[in-house]
Amino acid sequence: MPEPRSAVLRLAAALLWVLLAAGLGGAASAANLILDGSSFETGYDGFSCLLSYSWSKHGLAAPAPRQGAIDASTSAHGRHSLRLEHEPPFGRKGFTPWCTFRWIPVTEGQRYTVSLYARGSHEGQALTVSVSDAWQDWGWSHFSLSTDWRRYNHEITVGATEAGYAWVLIPFPEDGPAWIDAVQLETGGLTDYAPGRPIDLGLRSNRAGKCENLFRVGDEVSLTATLFGRGDADPEVLLRYSVEDYFGRIPYRGEARAVVPSGAAASVELPLGAVPRGAYKATVEAVASTGEVLDFEELAFGVIAPGRKASTVESQFGTHGFPHSVLEECGVRWVRTYLLAWPAVEPERGRFSWPEERAEDRLFLDSLARHKLDALPVLQGTPEWARTQTPAHGGWAKDQSEGAKLPDLEAWRAYVSAVVSRYKDRFHCWEVMNEPTAWMNAEDYLPFLRVAYEAAKAADPDCRIVAGDTAWKNTPFLQELLDAGALQYIDVFSGHFYGVAQAGPPEVKFGGEGADAIVAFLRDAFERHGKPQLEIWNTEEGTYVPSWYRKEIMPKSREPWHRVPDVRRQARDMVRSHLIELGAGIRKVFWFYELYSEQGSDARWIIRPEGMYAIEWDGAPRPALVAYSVLTEKLEGAEPLGREVDLGEKLHCYVFARGVGSVAAAWSWDAGARQVALKLPDRPGLRVSDMMGNPVPNGAVPLTGDPVYIEAPGLSAEALAAELGARE
Template sequence: MLRLALVLLVCSFVTAQTNLVPNGDFERDENGDGVPDFWMTAGAPHVKQQLARDVGRDGKGFSGRLVCNEFGNGTPASHAMICQVGTIGVQRGRWYRLSFWAKAEGIRTGIVRVALVNTRIWSDVGLQDFFAPTSQWQRYEFLFQATSDLLAKESRLQIWFNSTGTLWLDDVELVEIPALSPRRLPQIPPEGVVNLLPNSSFECGTAGWGSYAPDLRWWMGNVFQLIGELDEKTSVHGEFSLKVSLSEPNLPTFYFDWFDPVRQPVRSLITAHHGWIAVNLGQPYTFSAFMKADRPNVVGVLFVRQSDGRSLSRNFTLTTDWHRYSFTFTPQADFIWVGAGLDLNASKMSAATVWLDALQLERGSQASEYKPRLPVEVMASTDAMGNIFVVERGHPTLPVKLYAFADGTRDTGQRTREVTATISVRDFFDDEVLRQTVRLTVPVGGGIVRTVNLPVGKFGFYRVQVTTSEKANFCLPIRCAIIKPYRAKDSRWGMNHAYPWQFLLRLAHRAGILWWRDWSVQWRTVQPKPDAKFNFGETDFQIDRVVKEGGNCLVLFPFPSADWSSSGDPTQIEKVQPVAYRRQVMLLACKPKDEQAFARYIAESVRHYRNRVTAYHIFNEPLYTFYSLPASLGHTLDDYLRLLRIAYKTIKSEQPSAIVVGGIGIWADNRWTREFVEAGGLQFVDVLDLHLYSGGSPEGLCEPLRKLWERMKQRKEARPIWLTELGCYADDDPPIEPLRNFFGDAATRSAFHPSERRASEWLVKLATLFFANGGEKIFLHAGTCGEINGVDTGSVFFEYGGAPRKMLVAVATMANLIPIEAKFERSQELSDGVIVHWFRFGKRQVGVAWSTDGKVHQIALPSGVSALDIMGNPIEGRKVAVSETPIYLTQ
């Protein structure tokens, strides 16, 4: 039996490692035609491409070479593609790894895409990604879980790009792998401690704690900061407890503008720790906490969040006295976090306050006597919201608070304990710019707080890490930003969807991000029935909360119809759209039965908002998506132009000064954009709308933008361009690994960058070229937020609590240096491989320069010209090194 088991195990392993790609090494060419067997090209006839074998990557054997020397982006099939058709089958739920070696030359954007597609329904089965090959051979790897069964005869493995250029591939391999178990981050070290929770009695302030609302079950986010305050008037252990209050009508409220506008007060609130704890499956753990309430019969909650998304909880009826409550459970996932709080719904109350203290998570089936995690704990935080400091000038410092607490339950006979904290500060470039040690004398049974002013001396992004000699001391790095104030009421920067929480709007505004593209003013929302009066009560909440904070709303009319006014046929929609919620959207996306009713909807909306709103956007991504007037249901460009004309004239009649934004909402090189311009669509807009999700070369991406801008000027119809959706994502502190497999959809993943520095540099370069070619405003996608310890990469600028990502500081710097009134003047070649793009406002000129050839160039600054780094700090000397990282020149 043992031998049989071993044989089966070996066979299973071998089967799992079988390469599913025939002739993945390109060695076979049975008919000698020079084309590798099983491989072929695919694309529109006007794309001139050729597939052949070339020398292998190590100088031996063969590789595959795809050459495209003529390209035109006219149809969805406009691509240069190497593929295999009818060869690869996968099974739903199983994990696979695709790997290959590649190099490239002359691909305009630098981006090559890869997918495994079901040709029966033309949909990917879990693999849809991209890579950026260089001129040198490199290995690329993609992990994916099949989302559906795929028969080999219905498959296409495809690797493609959208320009002229040459791509080489070798050793293409697709193998089944064991189920991928994602790794959660950051992890709290569980070794050598009884109580697994850091700062468990809040003696180190609120460092390491946040909040979570179990009743907020929205994909777009959860509570994103700690809701609660320290209370030194009552405690069980030490001097402090945490006071958490919920009270109508002032409950924390979560907002969002898609699909049904969300306005949900928080009635159940959990105080939760940052970080995941690795647990042993099948073994019991006990979570306990001391709690009391401001009145009898308040329901307290002990809560466990598991890494597989499931939650465990237990409710307790609290009293007005301190009592300890415990919950023993057996984890069903590899990682957990825990929290305690209150539930107004379960309490059947409109208001309540609870106090929390001495929380303990431990191995075993019962609670032991409470003890802090360590004899001495050291934590750090700042007093600034989001750790973002707004400083006018000078040599800024970072004021960081160090907290230290010495446990008094461990009798050592000592009155004080000594601990040395090491503070390391790294900047935008990940260079350590400061390191210092602080010696702390901590009274046993008590704590101290010391503010350390870190003399960083420059503006920008900083990461502050505090460590001690105790490896189990868990102190998260502090993301900080020092930025200059942004005082203008208008800016070049915005977000698609306003963040759900007001404090995030305020932080964004400080960075010069002032515009918010709002989706809430849908026909179905403001007029749910044909005979109903228009009612903007719900949409007012969404618009007014932005305006109240000093923001500007771009009001999007996302759909042409309401449910009752749509000309759509549900039967036909079901044939072309298999996803249920998208079918609901597609009904609204169809053209209205009554165009006069459509005009009334637009008129009533503008009439209502004209004193608060200056810009309106007509439909999201018409024709090529399911959002509005989908071509898949027979809609045409003429349909869009007709409704756009009606909306434009209606808006102007109600608000002549209003800005009307329109267009197809895709990038400049797409045929829909070209056809919109050539059909005269610009006469019915004040601003042309574009969208972009790509991590490709900014120079390659903006070449078609330049041509579009020139064409608009040739037609004497030049309109400012707004990029109302731009994807740009990175996370240097991923909450899960591998992040790419658990973040976003294919579009957002195509705009994912390997680091926040790379994303920031890309964004500054893309924005510079966009503003130099007719661009006026950029809206990043999207104003979402995650949950504590969850994926929040899609929020672009913020980590939990409003802590900044590097992209925020890069945008804040650019917003001040190239304000809305700046006009593009010229591009100047400083040397071979270095170009500066100059903008002028008043008597001042600001340029953005970087190396376009990947080399570092030493450039002598002209007289009167100064240089600033990407964070806005002066660069010393009259010679500056110009690399791929953009710098600013001022004169």
């Protein structure tokens, strides 16, 4: 039986907690639809603070540091609040940090109230709050803050919604820090604040920074579970944890106990030790003494090879994302960017505004140099002053581009000349417009291609012009462009080989064919038009994918044809697409996106759980990022054999020469319908590894949908292909 005095103290503490909670609001308590992280007590759990910027701010290409800081010095509820304070140069007009919470199901026509406690750094400081879905806003509320904690609320009625989900958006003030706490979304009118769960559970790793939870081989991996309890919560909690790898195996599991003081937080360390290369998802459940699961949290993490730096070989690998430090370690050597888009660099005729003059763009340029990354700038966009009255003739996005006008051709020439002249010692490849097929026909596009080629070559005779922009075989745009003689103005032909991921794996996503069929078609077309050896680059490719986390709800996609069902499919499709394209002779592939996008049109595109990213919305790596780091490690600088090795029906094998040896990649795309084993040659030094980079025993290697790599030091690509093709 507990000692009477301690029981009284516990009862008093519980009553005090109830009184404090009751002081935070209006009438009777109602369910808070923000289930996780609404009072910021367990770390960055259930909410995210990322940077938003408009399409007109193409120059941004480096992420802001984490903008929101959990603050233990002031709060309205519990022990912590969130300080909304941006770090320069971010936060100026056009670059807005946001706080947002997980997606919440909502009903069209229903009335909701969003409320929060807030205080400003000065009287009258403005704070804005919104509830919206991915594509519609239902109204903004503007509050004038006091320097004391006060509660503010905003009622909305959900209008038309495509997604059926909403999120709470809170932009950071531009004039100094403000603090928020006890955020609530509820059906109907305002009630007392109440956390969404009796216990809040947060989970973090001991690896922080952008693209968080990315470890290197040999690192000690440790997880920390943090719990915060309400006054009526069970103080003793069982923590059950498990770690699942990419292949669905559970290499780690265990239990720990935590005592959670009322109105306070408790943390428990869950050490895992050194973890092999791979992609992992940890799950921790908080279990009451009754056996009820009070909450669970998941955390993705990855382990990659340590210490990779830029090499001197010509790389095939590029992307559109950042941070550049992670790209460098994962083997990315090229970044495609809109840093030098026309509206950004020449906002008025003859007045140029260069990236070096903008602090956020200097970060990008400095980061490129520091991490030895090359860039493919896109010559793109039209400032308002340069628009003519000549209508464009439309393309596949004709509905969206209705009324589009062509740029002034001589103004375009001056822009290209100025940009290439200024950066000719830094950038040597230039792409002429992004997807001109969206709003132009070939007749519209050709003069701008010709003028860009002439102006760029006059400024830098050794530069390379990248253009073409096909996504399929034999489109009218492509055929008309070739017939009009466009190849004389193209040094590298570019495509966006997305295909239709919804139709199936990479081998069939182009109407039953893979990208290798497009390459064969283009090679034939180039030969007929006098440039048989013209290089082909894929400057965009990617898939939409749901989150690996069960709590992240998938909003409706406006491009379902690019969607795959899960992160495992994203990873294997990405690897197989690269292998098919590189094996067929495409020289570079730019993954769209890899990490945080530099092109997010606003927070909806940056933060939403569905995206083409290799990270979760909390910055944790998805399996695709780890698989990509292995792919680049095996194939950087490798030269394709030029033909596929025939292993049998629905089996693929590509061989590449690399240095004084060779490397092959093989897989089955029979969706597990049959088991196939590849018998390997008995050679000293032969190494086999799986898609995550871990060794596979030599001998008969099972072929599944996840490619395996076969490295043969000292053996030519021809010899390795012959031995693999001579299987039993």
